[in-house]
Amino acid sequence: MSGEAAQRYDVAVIGAGMAGMAAALFAAERGLSCIQIGSGGGILFASALLDLLAVHPVAEHRLWQSPFDALAALAREQPGHPLARVDAASIRTAFETFVAALNSAGLAYAPLGERNSHVITSIGTVKSSYGVPLTMVAAVQALQQRLPCLLVDFRGLREFSARQIVETLAGDWPDLRHQRIDFPGFEAVPELYAAHLARALEDRETRERTIALIQPLLGDARVVGVPALLGLGRSSEVHAAFEAGLGVGVFEIPTMPTSVPGLRLLGALEAAVSARGVTRRQRSSVRTLTLDGSTATLELEGLTGGECIKARAVVLATGRFSGRGLTADRQSVRESILGLPVQQPATREGWHERDFLDPAGHAINRAGVVTDDAWRPLAASGKPAWENLYAIGSILAEQDWMREKCGSGLAIATAWAVVDVIAGSDPQSRMSGKPGG
Ligand SMILES: Cc1cc2nc3c(=O)[nH]c(=O)nc-3n(C[C@H](O)[C@H](O)[C@H](O)COP(=O)(O)OP(=O)(O)OC[C@H]3O[C@@H](n4cnc5c(N)ncnc54)[C@H](O)[C@@H]3O)c2cc1C
Known part of the structure; x- marks a missing residue:
């Protein structure tokens, strides 16, 4: 590191996919000073359609007209699913806020209602x-x-x-x-x-x-x-x-990836978070994350060289395998930055079903980080790895967003819930609100 004083923020969001973008946006709207690290994630490949929840249960491929009815069924039948852990009112507000931010950045959406819409692919x-x-x-x-x-x-x-x-x-x-x-x-x-x-x-x-x-x-x-x-x-x-x-x-x-709607969505989200004062490091990644007392220290590496960031809270929005949040070798899956425990089948043989098109999907697609009720990833001890470390989006266990058609919903809902927790935690302990403070 250069020896310069570390910049300090209320929240450091690691990841700039849908979950990281939503978290940075919501944090800034709640008045938290925020830095976001990482490049565009899966957004470039997305269609810009914001899925909330269309399929449940996966094995039956049951399609729902109302995503809120689907969420209610999910909460009854699969309470450990991350989307089942966010109440419907919060999910509505989260989507309204997210779409309003996109509208203000020039990417207009139809008013959100109660139902899923059908479009042609x-x-x-x-x-x-x-x-x-x-x-x-x-x-x-x-x-x-x-x-x-x-x-x-x-x-x-x-x-x-x-x-x-x-x-x-x-x-x-x-x-x-x-x-x-x-x-x-x-x-x-x-x-x-x-x-x-x-x-x-x-x-x-x-x-x-x-x-x-x-x-x-x-x-x-x-x-x-x-x-x-x-x-x-x-x-x-x-x-x-x-x-x-x-x-x-x-x-x-929508066309095949990389799609124009994906480019638009990424552009609009970048504009929306920047307009709300989020500091961005698109060309950097987090090399090390040290959690100590009430402060996290993030060592960044990237094209512009190294940098040191301090934050009161850290949001892990690093995705699964394509996002690089999870890494697999021949034996097991691990979380990439801290080596957090990952819920996964006991052996590699359990990762995939025999039939690639198995209607129930594959266990590997439900692997991920397990959190407590406040979205804090659990360490091997079964206790939160750190008081103010949170995980959101597709890195979370017990969901298969591709098959459930809930990619954006998972990202937006869990980002909202985590920012709610962070903003609600002791405001006196916030740092200065401005980088460099
Ligand atoms: C082909 C495709 C089509 C899709 N279509 C739709 C759709 O039609 N509707 C819908 O709702 N959703 C869709 N999605 C899903 C959605 O866009 C998101 O990709 C998904 O919800 C996962 O988002 P995420 O933010 O959890 O992870 P990712 O998008 O994987 O983002 C992970 C982020 O973490 C960053 N990262 C990882 N490690 C580090 C590190 N050490 N330091 C810094 N940054 C790091 C990465 O750079 C990246 O920015 C689609 C996704 C794909 C891939």
Whole structure:
């Protein structure tokens, strides 16, 4: 270390995936000084649909219309699940706060209600989710009422075929058609990437030329679906221009990762946490974490060199294997920073079922850190590893967010609950509120 005085914060959030972003956002909104360490996590790969809880129990693949009814069933039948440990009122407030922050950062969402919505995926399946970006919301009514609908794609666009979607859905949606057009200005380019086209559509002339190409294809269509590339940072404006220009509802269909909606979501979250005064270290990671008395010391490493941070509370939002929060060798799984105990099958043979597509999923996908009621990870002794160390998001045990369709819900709900605990703990013991204090 440089020998400079360590910067001090109320909260250090380790991780910048959905859980880390939500925690940093909520902490800043509660007036806590906060530093966040880590790069974008799984957000870049996400569709920007905010799943709360759609499937329970996993083995039956039971789909729920109301995520709150699903949460109630989860609480009865699987009380150890992290989402079952946050009350519904807090989850509602957490989602409202999260979506309001995204709206204020220019990424607009449809108002949140009581039900999951159905939207179309890039492979023509139907996905059930809770928070739907405004650019995708016209799909909900189109799908529900099987409205006459035109899907448009672009010659050369990788991994997106309107024809394939129509072939998959046409069986019970007779008024669904598709058309392929050239993207204006890119006619000679053999391979197109969604992010390039999204940026191009922020240019008014390109947008108008694209709308003019779709207009004559409309026929009786009352709604038009396009791959999710209606602008990057200015998606509301581009989407509104398409609806005005075509005179019908327009919806985006999320594309394969890395997706434009993922880029938008990451951009909006970065803007939202920065606007609320969170200090960010995107290019750093935590090398060591020392927990001592009432202060945690974090040694960072990264492109800009080493750095030392002190914090009153630490939130571990480091994800599972892809996030690097958990590491596996041939014998076992361990937590990467502190070596915290990880709940997991007794031997490696128990990690996976014989059938890869086993409806109940695999035990390894439920492995994770176990916490007490206040979300503090337990040490080998069975006691909290440290008074002010908390764990949130996908690093937690007893959930399978991919199969349960609860990725964002798990992140947002547990982040809210932990910030509530931290903000509620002795305010007198807060540090100065400003870094360097
Ligand atoms: C392909 C894909 C599609 C998805 N689609 C959806 C969807 O449609 N709807 C939905 O709701 N959710 C979706 N999700 C899930 C969601 O976006 C989150 O990835 C998931 O909820 C897990 O979030 P997390 O924050 O717990 O972990 P991660 O996203 O894995 O983040 C972990 C973070 O920890 C950081 N980290 C790890 N170790 C360190 C260290 N030592 N120092 C500093 N930082 C560290 C990493 O850099 C990263 O920022 C999708 C995810 C993926 C991967």
